[in-house]
Amino acid sequence: xxxxxxxxxxxxxxxxxxxxxxxLIRRRQLLLECVRLCKWMEREAVDRRATISExxxxxxxxxxxxxxxxxxxxNEIAEKSFDQVWKETVSTHSTFSCLSKEDxxxxxxxxxxxxxxxxxxxxxxxxxxxxxxxxxxxxxxxxEGKFVKIYRTLGFITGLIAVLLLI
Numbered sequence: 001x002x003x004x005x006x007x008x009x010x011x012x013x014x015x016x017x018x019x020x021x022x023x024l025i026r027r028r029q030l031l032l033e034c035v036r037l038c039k040w041m042e043r044e045a046v047d048r049r050a051t052i053s054e055x056x057x058x059x060x061x062x063x064x065x066x067x068x069x070x071x072x073x074x075n076e077i078a079e080k081s082f083d084q085v086w087k088e089t090v091s092t093h094s095t096f097s098c099l100s101k102e103d104x105x106x107x108x109x110x111x112x113x114x115x116x117x118x119x120x121x122x123x124x125x126x127x128x129x130x131x132x133x134x135x136x137x138x139x140x141x142x143x144e145g146k147f148v149k150i151y152r153t154l155g156f157i158t159g160l161i162a163v164l165l166l167i
Contacts, residue, residue, distance in 0.1 A: 009166075010159035017155015021148040026098045028140040033065045034107055035133045041110070042126040046119050052082050069095045086111030103140075106132045 060070035
């Protein structure tokens with residue numbers, strides 16, 4: 001009976017380490033999607049002069065981590081302003097739960113860029129936001145490289161130590 005309990009303790013700590021590692025991986029993937037989205041929106045808005053609704057509709061059809069988020073934006077954009085809908089959805093949507101507060105602020109700034117009337121201002125703002133998201137992505141890559149293996153290993157080792165302390 002003790003061996004079953006010990007196995008459960010080790011397993012639970014190992015799974016917690018794996019969960020924390022997967023959050024780092026998901027953060028990196030999500031930031032990469034946000035960088036791609038921002039660059040794509042810049043091209044669409046400046047070169048094609050697409051409307052926000054067109055951009056959201058086109059992007060949500062693409063299979064990505066942001067599809068559900070963009071679908072929710074599309075559903076609410078008719079009732080409220082884009083800026084308001086974007087910020088509310090970023091702060092409440094479960095997709096962004098793995099991001100840090102600083103990362104979330106960069107994602108929220110995307111909607112602020114579209115408050116500019118002139119295309120040059122919009123382009124500059126989106127490039128600035130893209131560079132901020134890119135640095136957050138680079139940071140996420142560094143953290144993933146440093147901590148994923150550590151979290152997995154520490155989860156298992158902590159489980160073993162907990163079992164040894166119970167003996």
